[in-house]
Each structure stands twice: as C-alpha cells, then as structure tokens.
Amino acid sequence: xxxxxxxxxAGRAVSDQVRDLPDLDLRxxxxxxxxxxxxxxRWAGAGRWLIPMAAAATVVAVALTLVAVKSPPRVRPxxxxxxxxxxxxxxxxxxxPVDPEALPGYFVAINGFExxxxxxxxxxxxVKAPKADSVIVGETLxxxxxxxxxxxxxxxxxxxxxxxxxxxxxxxxVQLAPAARSGMLWPFQxxxxxxxxxxxxxxxxxxxxxxxFALPSSADVNGIALSPDGTxxxxxxxxxxxxxxxxxxxxxxxxVYSVATGAVLRSWTGANPSKxxxxxxxxxxxxxxxxxxxxxxxxxxxxxxxxxxxxxSSLYLREVNVAGPGGDLFADSPVVATIGASTTTGxxxxxxxxxxxxxxGRSAVCGAELPKTPPVGATLxxxxxxxxxxxxxxxxxxxxPGLAKISLAGDRLTQVLYEAEPKCMGAGWASVLWASPxxxxxxxxxxxxxxPSMKTHSAMVLYRNGTVTMLNxxxxxxxxxxNQAAF
Amino acid sequence: MRLRxxxxxxxxxxxxxxxxxxxxxxxxxxxxxxxxxLRLAVIMLGDRQAAEDxxxxxxxxxxxxxxxxxxxxxxxxxxxxxxxxxCRTVLRKRARNRQFVLADPDAESAEARVVLGEExxxxxxxxxxxxxxxxxxxxxxxxxxxPVGEVARVMGIAEGTVKSAASRGxxxxxxxxxxxx
Numbered sequence: 001x002x003x004x005x006x007x008x009x010a011g012r013a014v015s016d017q018v019r020d021l022p023d024l025d026l027r028x029x030x031x032x033x034x035x036x037x038x039x040x041x042r043w044a045g046a047g048r049w050l051i052p053m054a055a056a057a058t059v060v061a062v063a064l065t066l067v068a069v070k071s072p073p074r075v076r077p078x079x080x081x082x083x084x085x086x087x088x089x090x091x092x093x094x095x096x097p098v099d100p101e102a103l104p105g106y107f108v109a110i111n112g113f114e115x116x117x118x119x120x121x122x123x124x125x126x127v128k129a130p131k132a133d134s135v136i137v138g139e140t141l142x143x144x145x146x147x148x149x150x151x152x153x154x155x156x157x158x159x160x161x162x163x164x165x166x167x168x169x170x171x172x173x174v175q176l177a178p179a180a181r182s183g184m185l186w187p188f189q190x191x192x193x194x195x196x197x198x199x200x201x202x203x204x205x206x207x208x209x210x211x212x213f214a215l216p217s218s219a220d221v222n223g224i225a226l227s228p229d230g231t232x233x234x235x236x237x238x239x240x241x242x243x244x245x246x247x248x249x250x251x252x253x254x255x256v257y258s259v260a261t262g263a264v265l266r267s268w269t270g271a272n273p274s275k276x277x278x279x280x281x282x283x284x285x286x287x288x289x290x291x292x293x294x295x296x297x298x299x300x301x302x303x304x305x306x307x308x309x310x311x312x313s314s315l316y317l318r319e320v321n322v323a324g325p326g327g328d329l330f331a332d333s334p335v336v337a338t339i340g341a342s343t344t345t346g347x348x349x350x351x352x353x354x355x356x357x358x359x360x361g362r363s364a365v366c367g368a369e370l371p372k373t374p375p376v377g378a379t380l381x382x383x384x385x386x387x388x389x390x391x392x393x394x395x396x397x398x399x400x401p402g403l404a405k406i407s408l409a410g411d412r413l414t415q416v417l418y419e420a421e422p423k424c425m426g427a428g429w430a431s432v433l434w435a436s437p438x439x440x441x442x443x444x445x446x447x448x449x450x451x452p453s454m455k456t457h458s459a460m461v462l463y464r465n466g467t468v469t470m471l472n473x474x475x476x477x478x479x480x481x482x483n484q485a486a487f
Numbered sequence: 488m489r490l491r492x493x494x495x496x497x498x499x500x501x502x503x504x505x506x507x508x509x510x511x512x513x514x515x516x517x518x519x520x521x522x523x524x525l526r527l528a529v530i531m532l533g534d535r536q537a538a539e540d541x542x543x544x545x546x547x548x549x550x551x552x553x554x555x556x557x558x559x560x561x562x563x564x565x566x567x568x569x570x571x572x573x574c575r576t577v578l579r580k581r582a583r584n585r586q587f588v589l590a591d592p593d594a595e596s597a598e599a600r601v602v603l604g605e606e607x608x609x610x611x612x613x614x615x616x617x618x619x620x621x622x623x624x625x626x627x628x629x630x631x632x633x634p635v636g637e638v639a640r641v642m643g644i645a646e647g648t649v650k651s652a653a654s655r656g657x658x659x660x661x662x663x664x665x666x667x668x
Contacts, residue, residue: 003660004629007614010607011530011630018526022539024517026510026550467514 020105020141023465100296100359101436103443103462104140104166106198109485110157111136111148133157135171137198137206140443140487143460143473146205152192159221162486163230164296164359169196169486170211170226170233170259191215193233195259212262215255220248223303223483225292228359232265233257234292234301252329254292254303256322268320270329288315288355291482296359296437299323302336304355313346314382315339317355317364317408336408337364340381347383349375350404350413353429354444354482359437363414367430367444368404374416380406401428403444403463417463420446434487440465443487509553516562517546523631524570530630531574531622533611541577545569567641575619613663614656620644621656628653 001009110133133156135149151157152173159172171194193211215221219237226233234256241250256266288304295302299322306315317337318330326332339355341348354367402419406412420428428448435442447458460471521542528538545566552565614622614630620642627638628649638653639646 003610003657003664006606006610006664007625007629007660008632010610011526011626011632013607014529014611014630015526018522018529018535018538021517021521021525022543024514024521024543024546026513026547467518469518 019139019144020103022102100164101438101441103436103441103464104162104434104487106137106146106166107140107485107487108135108137108160108162108169108171108196108198110134110160135160135196137196141471143471149196149206149208155192158191159224159483160486161224161226161233161483163226164228165230166487167198167200168226168230169198170194170224171196171208172221172224191221211259213257214262214264219253222252223290223292225294225301226259226486227256227294227298228296229298231259232298233259234294236292236303254301254320254329256301266320266322266327268327268329268332270331272330287481288352291354291356293356294359295357295361300357300361302357302364303333304352312343313341314348315341315352315355317357319357337406338380338411339366340383340411342382342384349378349380349383351399352404353401354431356432356435356482357408358435358439360439362408363439364406364408365432365435365439365442366404366406367432367446368402368416368419369399369428369430370402370404370416370419371399372421374402374404374413374419376413376416378413380411380413399428400425401430401446401448403430403432403442403446403461405439405442417442418444418446418461418468420448420459422448422457425449431481433482433485443471509550512562513546513550513553516549516566520563520566521546524567527626527631528570528574530611530626531615532577533608533615537577538574541570541573544573564643568643571619571623571642578615610660610664613660616663617656617659620648620652621659624649624652625656625660629657 134151135157136145137147137149138145149157149171155173155175157171158174160169162169173192173194175189175191193213195209195211197207197209198205199207213233213235215235215237216239218240220240221235221237223236224233234254236252236254238248238252239250240248251269251271254268255264257263258265289306291302291304293302294300300319301322302317302319304315304317306313315338316335318333319336320329320333324332336357337355339348339350339352341351350366350371351369352364352366353369355364357364400419400421403417404413405415405417407414425448428446430444430446432442432444442463444461444463445458446461447456449456460473462469462471524545525538525542528541529535532538532541548569549562549566553562611630614625617625623642624638627633627641628635633641635646635649635653639649642649644652
C-alpha cells in the first residue's frame with residue numbers, strides 16, 4: 001500500500017469515527033480555561049457511572065448464572081465490523097456517557113414494524129402482522145446500522161426499551177402463533193426477554209442475555225420502560241377480562257421487575273372498564289397509552305392513560321412513587337398533567353400522540369398535534385371553540401404535527417420545539433422517542449399525509465437547545481414509536 | 488418518502504449573510520461545516536477532545552469577531568484558518584512539553600489508540616511530524632481526499648504550492664514510515 005493509500009485509509013477511518021458534533025456553546029470560555037472545568041466534569045461523570053456500571057455488571061453476572069439460554073437469537077454483524085462510534089459528548093472507548101443531556105449515540109429499533117396493517121378498535125383477532133421483526137442496532141445521528149439481530153426462531157421482537165447509559169437495553173420477543181393461527185402475534189403466546197448490551201469498539205458490538213420476568217399468561221403488554229440505571233424494568237399490561245378479542249377489558253397492572261433476578265419489586269393494579277389496550281400501538285400509529293417514562297433518579301414512574309370507550313377522552317399523565325406506599329393503580333398515581341378533551345365534542349387545544357415525563361420530573365414532552373398558532377402559555381384544558389380543521393379544504397386552521405413541552409405546574413404548553421407546517425396536509429402525527437433529563441434535547445418522529453395525495457411524509461427531528469435538525473436515516477421507517485425504538 | 492419533504496423548521500437558523508442574529512448565523516455555519524473541520528483537526532492532532540476544543544474555539548472566535556467581519560462570506564475562510572492555527576498551537580505545545588517530560592506527553596489520546604487501527608495511527612503520527620504547510624496540504628489532499636484546487640482555496644495558497652508541499656510531504660512520510668518499519 002502506497003503512502004497516499006495509507007493516508008486515504010486513515011482519513012476514512014477517522015471520518016468513520018468522527019460522525020457527531022458536540023453542541024456549539026457560544027457562551028463558553030476558550031479551551032485553555034475550559035480544561036480545568038472539563039477535568040472536573042470527567043471525574044463527576046466517572047463517579048456517576050460507577051453505580052450503573054456496577055449494577056449492569058451485576059445484572060449480567062447474575063443473569064449468566066441464573067438463566068439458561070434457549071434458542072438464542074442469531075446475531076448478524078454488519079458489513080465492516082468497525083468499532084462503534086462514540087456518544088456525541090464522550091470518548092468512543094468509554095462506556096460512560098459524559099453528559100446526560102447529550103443525545104445517545106446508539107439506537108435499538110425493531111425492524112419491519114412499518115409493514116403492520118391497520119387495526120380497528122373493537123376488532124377481534126390478531127393485532128399485528130405475521131412478520132417476524134428483527135432488531136437493528138445503529139447510530140442515532142446517521143441511522144447507520146451497526147448490527148442486525150434476527151428474532152429467535154418462531155418468534156418476533158415486539159418491544160425495546162433502553163437505560164440512560166446508551167448501552168443497556170431490554171428486548172421483548174413474542175413467540176408467533178402456530179400455523180393453525182396463521183402465525184399471528186397474540187398476547188397469550190410465550191414471551192422471552194433479553195438484555196442487550198452494546199460494547200463500543202468490540203466485535204460484535206452487542207451481547208445478548210436471556211432474562212426472565214414472570215408475566216401472567218395472556219397479559220397484553222402496553223408499554224415497557226427500563227429504569228435509567230438499567231436495574232429495573234417497568235411493564236404496563238392489561239388482562240383479557242370478559243371479552244374474547246381486543247380491546248381487553250380486564251384490570252391493568254403496572255409492575256416493576258428486578259432485571260437481575262426477575263423478582264417483582266412493585267405492583268399497582270386497577271380496573272377500568274372504560275379503557276381497552278391495543279398492545280404496543282397496535283395500529284402502527286403513536287399511542288400515548290404505550291408511554292412509560294422514568295425520572296432520572298428512578299424514583300418516579302409516569303404512564304400516560306386515556307379512556308378509550310368513555311365520554312371522557314382526556315389524556316392524563318399519571319405518576320407513581322416507586323418508593324411510596326400503595327398498590328392501587330389509580331388511587332396511588334396522582335395526575336401530573338392533563339390534555340383536556342371536551343366530554344361533548346372531544347375537542348382539545350393540542351393533542352399528544354405520545355406523552356412522557358422528563359428526567360428532571362418538571363415537564364412533559366409531547367409528540368403533538370398542534371394548531372397553526374399553538375396556545376403557548378395557555379393551560380391545556382378542553383377546547384370550546386370549533387376544532388382545528390384537518391385537510392386542505394379547511395378555511396383557516398389546520399392541525400400540524402410537532403414536538404412540544406408542557407409544564408407540569410399548571411398543565412401549560414410552555415414551548416413548541418418543532419412544528420411541521422406543510423402547505424397542504426391531511427392528518428399528522430408525532431412521537432417523542434427520546435428526551436434529555438431537562439428536555440433541552442428531544443428526538444422525535446413527525447409524519448403527515450399529503451392532501452389529497454395521501455402520501456406519507458416523515459422526518460426524524462432533533463431539537464437541541466433551540467436548534468432543530470432533520471436526521472437523515474437511510475431507509476428509516478415512516479413511523480417510529482415508543483417501545484419500538486430506544487436510545 | 489424522503490425526510491427533506493418536511494418543511495424546514497420555523498426556528499432553524501437563518502443562512503449566513505442575512506440580517507439574522509450572529510449567534511444563529513455562527514451556529515448555522517457550525518452545523519454545516521464543523522464536522523469536516525473536526526475530522527481535519529482529529530487527523531492533525533490524534534485527539535478528539537483537543538480537536539473539539541480547537542474547533543469550538545475557532546467558532547467562538549468567529550462569533551466574538553462577527554461584527555468586525557467586513558464580508559460574512561469570509562466567515563468560513565476565517566474559521567478554517569482558525570482551525571489550522573489552533574492545531575499548530577496544540578502541536579507546538581506538545582513539542583515543547585516533550586523537552587521536559589520523559590514520558591510521552593499523551594500526543595495521542597487513549598481513544599485514538601483503540602479506535603484507529605495500528606496502521607492508521609502510524610501514518611497519522613508520522614503526518615504530525617511534518618512541517619505545518621506540508622502536513623496541512625497532505626491532510627487535506629489525501630486524508631480528506633480534496634482536489635488540489637480545493638486544497639489551494641482552503642489553504643489560501645497557489646495550486647502549485649499545494650502540489651509541491653504535498654509532494655515533499657509524501658516523500659518525507661515515505662522515508663519516515665520506511666525507517667520505522
């Protein structure tokens with residue numbers, strides 16, 4: 001190899017590794033004076049990481065000793081096998097993120113979910129297509145795939161959630177029904193859970209370990225969320241009740257499991273005949289009922305909740321104190337935010353297709369449907385004026401998809417982070433996929449259909465400290481939902 | 488569907504040259520060009536953190552001098568020059584430190600040692616020992632695969648100067664690498 005070829009190869013290697021940028025801080029001081037502050041931050045970061053790293057190590061060790069691996073998924077690394085790049089604010093070879101506000105470097109997403117057919121409420125029978133979904137591990141900023149994990153034989157991956165470290169994920173796989181049932185995905189088919197660890201610089205990038213969580217048979221899992229430190233898994237599910245098909249009408253349960261042992265650490269249960277679940281967003285569109293979010297300290301766990309067959313269709317963000325008393329899902333979960341809807345007309349000022357709490361516990365982030373002039377500063381109670389118009393024929397207002405921030409103090413819309421405003425659109429929807437603890441960085445997917453073409457337009461939107469960037473994920477699916485993509 | 492089909496965000500920074508806020512303009516410039524400059528600085532320095540500092544300082548300097556820029560179109564040229572100067576400063580500091588420190592003064596970060604293969608580290612380490620102009624010409628021409636004309640424009644020198652600097656740099660690298668092997 002000539003010197004020129006060596007230089008070009010080295011340049012490509014550097015380009016492969018340097019794919020993200022730190023935020024530009026124009027208020028900062030020059031580097032010479034920044035050095036001391038950075039040294040301090042590194043120590044603080046390292047210290048902060050000792051706990052989750054130790055916990056993760058314990059998890060892996062315990063899982064390895066307690067769990068027998070049966071039919072492990074096939075792992076197929078991608079082309080180059082090159083080391084994974086660093087998180088945007090941290091060095092590539094350390095597994096500890098430096099800045100909790102920084103965008104995670106990796107995503108883990110279920111592949112193939114875009115092929116799912118529409119599902120009508122009240123429909124009885126299978127809720128998802130018979131396609132076995134694999135899982136892809138990739139880079140957040142570029143969408144580049146680092147690895148593909150095929151589903152275990154006869155199963156499909158159905159859900160994914162991640163810890164705050166950008167390295168630890170839990171996968172939910174469900175066994176496909178036998179051919180006699182058309183191979184469909186039913187909630188009462190056996191599930192298998194996996195711990196997925198990403199190892200920067202290693203080949204393969206990922207390590208999988210089987211986990212055991214004792215969910216009741218036939219539990220229809222609505223949402224999952226791994227605690228920020230990766231030690232606990234929250235699962236929200238509904239039991240069938242008296243109905244044979246969907247939606248179920250049995251009791252809802254929110255459980256917190258130990259990742260290391262599978263033990264149930266906390267459980268809240270409540271019945272609500274006015275609500276039915278549809279699994280992980282069964283119609284392929286964002287569903288706030290699937291949203292489970294933790295605060296950064298792992299003490300508070302929020303779940304979005306909406307009646308589906310009641311005159312009150314308001315959306316509530318409820319919150320349980322993991323260390324607090326009580327086991328009643330509704331009595332022991334105060335409402336911390338409300339997206340009001342009129343009980344007579346169903347009208348609302350804004351709607352949230354996804355709704356979760358920020359890590360600092362002060363705000364909610366909303367994958368929103370917004371009017372042209374969003375009511376920033378207003379409380380989000382029910383709308384008394386006519387509904388925003390949907391479609392190009394509308395004389396004035398249209399609902400646009402976007403990302404918004406809501407203060408938990410007073411249910412006020414505090415900020416519109418992004419709003420798509422195409423000239424002409426039909427329906428729009430949006431989903432928050434990841435938010436930093438303060439909500440200063442939010443990653444979401446925004447989609448709308450053209451009118452009258454009905455062509456779907458989608459974008460991955462990154463809001464970072466007042467600046468919006470569109471991420472170009474090659475081949476990205478039109479819709480990414482909570483529980484189907486984790487960061 | 489294509490992501491760019493969605494309208495640009497309403498609060499995205501205005502392009503340079505408009506009457507928008509300087510912070511917005513510098514931020515827009517940063518988003519458009521900083522990644523390439525960061526890669527260049529990493530090649531020059533072998534240290535991601537030092538490279539980020541150099542690039543950050545270059546844009547910070549641009550922001551502070553924005554009002555004094557006669558032509559905002561010159562902003563990119565200014566910031567490129569700042570990155571070149573910043574890298575030279577870092578390399579000179581390292582060279583000075585070597586005179587007083589017996590151990591290797593971390594000329595290359597632990598990150599670079601692991602992330603880049605041995606063969607890449609070796610050639611880039613040799614590159615860093617070249618004189619400034621040769622190093623920059625070689626890095627732009629070969630590591631970043633820029634055409635000669637583009638390198639000349641970026642460095643603000645004639646194409647002939649680029650060719651001669653790069654040629655001498657390649658020859659020196661060949662000798663260095665041959666000697667090391």
